[in-house]
Amino acid sequence: MAALIWFRAWAGLQPSSPDFNPIEKVFSKLKALLRKAAERTVEGLWTTIGKLLDAFAPSDRANSFAAAGYDAT
Numbered sequence: 001m002a003a004l005i006w007f008r009a010w011a012g013l014q015p016s017s018p019d020f021n022p023i024e025k026v027f028s029k030l031k032a033l034l035r036k037a038a039e040r041t042v043e044g045l046w047t048t049i050g051k052l053l054d055a056f057a058p059s060d061r062a063n064s065f066a067a068a069g070y071d072a073t
Contacts, residue, residue: 025068
């Protein structure tokens, strides 16, 4: 964790930088999938979101955290 803090300071990144926030990558993928689905009704949008969440495998979620420097191993 100390290396991550040092890198943030060296690179001039704030602790809340999107580059180190795992949820930003997940939201980015979700937004891309929603644009591709092109659903235009509220009910259809919620249905589509429910289906798209299955596209996020547990390994994808773990990789998002690892890429942001929060690797638990």
